[in-house]
Amino acid sequence: MTPRIRSLAFILALLFVSACEGGARRQFMSIGTAGTGGIYYPIGGAIASRLSVADSSRQYTAEVTGGSVENVNRMVNGQMDLAFALPVTLYEAYNGSETFPEPIKNLRILAPLYANMTHIMVGPGSRVQSISELKGTRVAVGPPGSGTEQIAKQVLEAHGVTYDDIDVRYLSFAEAAAALKDRALDAAIISVGYPASAVLDATTTGDARLIGVDSVSAAALIERHPYYSWDVIPAGAYPGQEEELLTLSQMNWIVSLDTLPDDVVDALLTIVTADRPELARVHPMAGLIDLRRLQDTPIPVHAEVERWLAAHPDAVQAPVTP
Known part of the structure; x- marks a missing residue:
């Protein structure tokens, strides 16, 4: 190796070490x-x-x-x-x-x-019109121990439905949307801002639809847990949703x-x-x-x-x- 090449190699080595140290x-x-x-x-x-x-x-x-x-x-x-x-x-x-x-x-x-708006979706062809009618069905409540699951449990209980009354499924938003489309699930409770990709997916290509909360049940929940607020999912937020839906939200x-x-x-x-x-x-x-x-x-x-x-x-x- 010539002296010039050795010098060039030494300079390159110094630059490499300097870059590594800078990155570190x-x-x-x-x-x-x-x-x-x-x-x-x-x-x-x-x-x-x-x-x-x-x-x-x-x-x-x-x-x-x-x-x-x-x-x-x-x-x-x-x-x-x-x-x-x-x-x-x-x-x-x-x-x-x-x-x-x-x-x-x-x-x-x-x-x-x-x-975050509480979205309650029911599968294609479902006759369910209210949360209280979910007894005996397969319901996705979010990943286990997630904030969505905490909300789902409280919202269900406010409407007289406990985990003992349903077949609980711990699914992510995307998994719940896919299961609704495949008719492997009857309903899903998702706490998310709108429009949410999972809800758009289920309502656009899977014919799922949204239902609202009961005003009396929701009022009692807000009384117990003031971090909830009244809210609405506006008409047209999702395919097939012709009217605004009463729901609950959390910041x-x-x-x-x-x-x-x-x-x-x-x-x-x-x-x-x-x-x-x-x-x-x-x-x-x-x-x-x-x-x-x-x-x-x-x-x-x-x-x-x-x-x-x-x-x-x-x-x-x-x-x-x-």
Whole structure:
């Protein structure tokens, strides 16, 4: 090897080592979402991509998960850094419950997302018109232990239906849609923003249809669990839906533990406000992000959120119409 070639090889080796060391210094951050048939995952992916650009010291990735409960548990176990979750999960996790025997007092809210609508689908040809008529049928309630499953159980019980009354199927949104189309399932309860790909799939190609909640039963549920709100799925949201449907909703939240670095919180809040129109092009529900909802949260917010809001009063704006 000539001296010139040796010198060139040495320089290339130094560049390679430098590149490796530079790459090693970039910290990997994980964002827990849910299944691919819902809305968490595409919005989570869009936020992760923008965070990775805004924060040169970290690489963010959106993970497919079983949803809210898994996300919170994996954050506590150090397997995730941020997550999307429903208030029923956050309330039970922070205060302790059967699902979370040990209260997670260091759980914190970072930002609101959009409201999850409770979708109750019945299969093609079904004569079921109300939730109370689901007794004796095969009902998908979401992945086991997920936020959707927590909601499904409460909604069913509010209408006089327990798990003992039905054949419970623990399926993801996409799996439930496929099972409805194959007539391997009679009904599915899905908590998701609209329009949801799994619901579109089942109603477009599988002739599934949506039914609403009973107003008296739903009112009693809201009285017991105030993190529920009245809502409607508008007419025309899905194929064959000619009238608006009365339903229940819950706000989705982006959460972390209280140890999440302040600069990550700052970057996230900047993205969900400044980049909201771009996020809404990924999915229209992202256009409903409204920081005014931080005035009413099921658990405490991260300390940096309060500091950021004080420094950016103009960032609190009305949501973009989807």
